[in-house]
Amino acid sequence: MRPLFPLLVAMLCVAPPAFAQVLGDPDQIAGLMQEAGLQARHTTSAEGGPMLESSIDGVNFHVYFYECVPACAAIQFSAGFDLDEAMPMEMANLWNRDRRFGKVYLDRTGDPFIDMDIGLAGDGIGRENFRDALDTWRVVLSEFRDYIDW
Template sequence: MLKNAIMGFVGAAAFLSAAPVAAQNITADLDQIADVLQDEGYKAKIDEGDGQRWIESAMSGYTYIILPFGCDDAGNNCKSIQFYVAFVPTNKPTLEEMNTYAAENRFGRVYLDDEGDPIIEMDLDLEAGGMSRELFLDNLAYWDTIMVAFGDFAFSKDPE
């Protein structure tokens, strides 16, 4: 009886070790995120300055950055990331137009910076184990959609 139990345990252990390894969740690790973006065919360059790191990437004709947040003092173990892009149209939207846009669009946080340039940001909480690659890519697709829509809005008053 004991021999059968041991053999069953050994067989189960062999089965578990032969099982495929679960996919690694995406966390707020910039190196990991840059690898995922590159695997998907996007540009992803890690830049550094003033003790900060970020990713510069691009899609749909726009360059944007990914910033880490909630990191420890060494800049590691970050908890979230933020997609960020600033547009510089010739004819900038007014605060009233920005407020209307924000009220009518669910995803993305929009505002005017100190120079009146329209900004859009989107945060992802990657704390507590992160998210699956599929969900991360789904959020990346959302970012692309809202970034393009906001870019169309931001440049809507510029001559073509």
């Protein structure tokens, strides 16, 4: 038993695998989105930063990456809706007041955009938490699409 004791102690001191965390890496985020059955096309934002393009149930959205030195500290899911008529500001305000996730704002022509931010600074977030955030985004898009009758 004594010869096994140092081995058992060493096994208990081993850190959990680093791959369990989701860091601000566009390739890792794209891979997790693909694991969830979504497409994830790499592209570049208007500001020159990394960006992913995807869609859920016919709604196109972007994933923006922020503070990418070296890994990105945050990501943002964002979808815009081109409506025939401008969305009333009161309708956007009601959504923002009544919903915890999915911030809505209107562009110059009254078309709504909905965003959801995820912080990844430091050591990132767990894979399960990221999957949960992605599922939350899926629900937010579905509910918002119904909300605006799109």
